[in-house]
Amino acid sequence: MPQAPIDHPKPRITLKRVYDPVGPDDGVRVLVDRVWPRGVGRDKLKADQWLREVAPSDQLRTWFHHDPDKWEEFKARYTAELRAKPEITNLLLELARERGLTLLFAARDIQHNQAVALKEYLLFRANTDTKGEDDASDR
Numbered sequence: 001m002p003q004a005p006i007d008h009p010k011p012r013i014t015l016k017r018v019y020d021p022v023g024p025d026d027g028v029r030v031l032v033d034r035v036w037p038r039g040v041g042r043d044k045l046k047a048d049q050w051l052r053e054v055a056p057s058d059q060l061r062t063w064f065h066h067d068p069d070k071w072e073e074f075k076a077r078y079t080a081e082l083r084a085k086p087e088i089t090n091l092l093l094e095l096a097r098e099r100g101l102t103l104l105f106a107a108r109d110i111q112h113n114q115a116v117a118l119k120e121y122l123l124f125r126a127n128t129d130t131k132g133e134d135d136a137s138d139r
Contacts, residue, residue, distance in 0.1 A: 011096030011126045013119050018106045022046045027100025030092070032115050034061060037106035047104055054088045056114050057081060068112045075117045082121050093122055093129075 012027065018037045022029070031037075031047040034055035056064070056078050064074040082089055095101045107113035 008126065008129065009097045011093055011122065012100040013096045013122060014100075014102045015110070015115050015119060016102050016104055017110065018045055018104050023102075025100065026102040028095045029102045029104055030095070031104045032118055033104075033106050034058065040106070045104070051088060051092075054082070054085065054092070054118065061114075066107060066109050066112060068109070071112045074112075075120070078114060078117050079121055082118070089122060089125060092118075093126055096122065096126070 014026070016023075016026070016029075018031065018033075018040050028048045029046060031045065031050040031052075032054050034052045036042075036050075037045070055061070056074075060074070060077055060081065063077075064070050092101060103115040103119060105113050105115035107115075110116075
């Protein structure tokens with residue numbers, strides 16, 4: 001029998017390029033790129049955490065190469081990678097619910113990048129969570 005969803009606070013997740021200024025409502029700022037962005041010093045970025053483990057695998061990044069025609073397939077493959085990392089996605093959801101979360105990325109394409117896909121996945125998880133379990137396999 002399926003469990004009823006737990007009543008969690010609504011997560012607050014925003015996206016920003018690493019070149020955007022820090023804002024008062026950013027909450028916890030997490031860099032979600034696998035490699036450190038070019039031309040951005042660690043002191044300038046003001047990231048609270050760098051979670052390269054949540055970034056797409058090198059193989060997936062290379063295959064996608066920010067090609068909008070591959071976007072839907074990229075999201076499906078990245079979702080499969082994220083499902084294998086529930087400890088990281090649970091942490092991000094907890095931060096989003098408790099303090100607000102800003103996912104930082106360097107990509108020029110602000111519509112087709114891993115931060116956009118990650119936010120979509122986290123919001124899906126937030127709407128389907130039962131006792132913190134990942135029910136994304138029903139997707």
